[in-house]
Every structure is written in C-alpha cells, then in structure tokens.
Amino acid sequence: MIIETPRLIMRPMDISDGEKVVEWRNQSRIKEMNFSDKNKILTLDGHLKWFESTRKKRIDYIVEVKESKQSIGSFNYAILEDDEFGGLLKTAEIGKYIGEKSQEGKGYASEANRYWLKYGFEIMKLDLIISTTKIVNFSNIHINEKLGYVKSKWPESLDHLSDSWLLMKLTRENWELSKLVL
Numbered sequence: 001m002i003i004e005t006p007r008l009i010m011r012p013m014d015i016s017d018g019e020k021v022v023e024w025r026n027q028s029r030i031k032e033m034n035f036s037d038k039n040k041i042l043t044l045d046g047h048l049k050w051f052e053s054t055r056k057k058r059i060d061y062i063v064e065v066k067e068s069k070q071s072i073g074s075f076n077y078a079i080l081e082d083d084e085f086g087g088l089l090k091t092a093e094i095g096k097y098i099g100e101k102s103q104e105g106k107g108y109a110s111e112a113n114r115y116w117l118k119y120g121f122e123i124m125k126l127d128l129i130i131s132t133t134k135i136v137n138f139s140n141i142h143i144n145e146k147l148g149y150v151k152s153k154w155p156e157s158l159d160h161l162s163d164s165w166l167l168m169k170l171t172r173e174n175w176e177l178s179k180l181v182l
C-alpha cells in the first residue's frame, strides 16, 4: 500500500533500494542513533540477506519527496509479540531516519511520522507503538512528544539501557488524543 502525505510518498522498500539504504545506514549520524554496531560497515550483500530474513517480522517503507521524486529516508515497524513492553497488546517498535542529510530539518520526518502512525494503528491494527531513542536525540524526542508518546520506565530486564536510551510509548488512546491537537 502506498501512503500519500501532502509533500511525500511512502512506499514499501524493495531490493532495488538496497544501494541507497546501505549508503544511508553506513553514515555515523544514523548508526549513532540506533543499536547497530558502530564499527561494522554494512555491505549490499549483508543488507539484502537481512532484508530477506526479516520480512515476516518487520515492515520497511521508503520516503520520497513528491516534487523531486528523491528518496530521502525510511520508516519501519518491527513487530513485537508477547514481549516485555506491551504484554498481550499488539505492539511494534517504530524506526525512522532521514538518510539524506540535506533533507533533514524540513519537517519531512514529522509529516511522514503522522501518516506512519495512522498506518500502524488503522491498517496494522496496532495497540501500542514503542520508540527507543538515545537520550541525546533531542529532535526525535521532540517529534515523539508532539505526537503523544510518553517517556516510560524500561522493563527491569532492560533497565541497564536507561543510562543512554529512553523508552517512549504511544498507546492508541494517546494517539487518538494527539490527533485532536495537531
């Protein structure tokens, strides 16, 4: 399914996006903000193997600017089942990045995010979306708070992450409420 926003098209990632995605994910500004190994260089072959092996438990989309047709980044959901975050709720962890540095700060991530949440709650029928974010990732925390996410306690088994990572949760109820003020 294609998602259309005022300025963007969001479409499923496929293997032909591989080279671009590898270029984006190898940037230190992206690596630093997720759990990936900072010293490991991702290869196209490695990416394609990962892509193929993860299709059942995650969904990845590419964000394109309508006007220029440029691919600028990606949004994803990793499905979590019966996990320590949501228990029996249908839960997914959101991920996002604007891979094209020159396209950061133009409001594209916020715009795509709003429609990505709508897709998550309305089409995927999620009950809970979690975001794990570096404590210093101020723009991401700001975007999340605007959309109704709440800073949450880490489950005990993952509390060691709390020095550098923040857990944020967005319930369906809070999402419904945040739509009223946007």
Ligand SMILES: CC(C)(COP(=O)(O)OP(=O)(O)OC[C@H]1O[C@@H](n2cnc3c(N)ncnc32)[C@H](O)[C@@H]1OP(=O)(O)O)[C@@H](O)C(=O)NCCC(=O)NCCS
Binding pocket: 029, 030, 033, 034, 094, 095, 096, 097, 098, 099, 103, 104, 105, 106, 107, 108, 109, 110, 111, 132, 133, 137, 138, 139, 140, 142, 143, 146
């Ligand atoms: C996080 C990321 C997706 C944001 O993209 P972006 O293009 O800058 O996002 P937007 O332009 O839509 O919005 C940025 C918002 O953060 C705000 N912001 C920017 N710097 C900030 C700071 N230091 N403190 C607080 N807010 C800040 C902006 O003012 C803007 O909010 P506003 O629309 O209310 O004014 C992008 O920086 C990125 O890809 N980072 C690397 C990967 C990453 O961190 N992914 C998320 C964690 S998985």
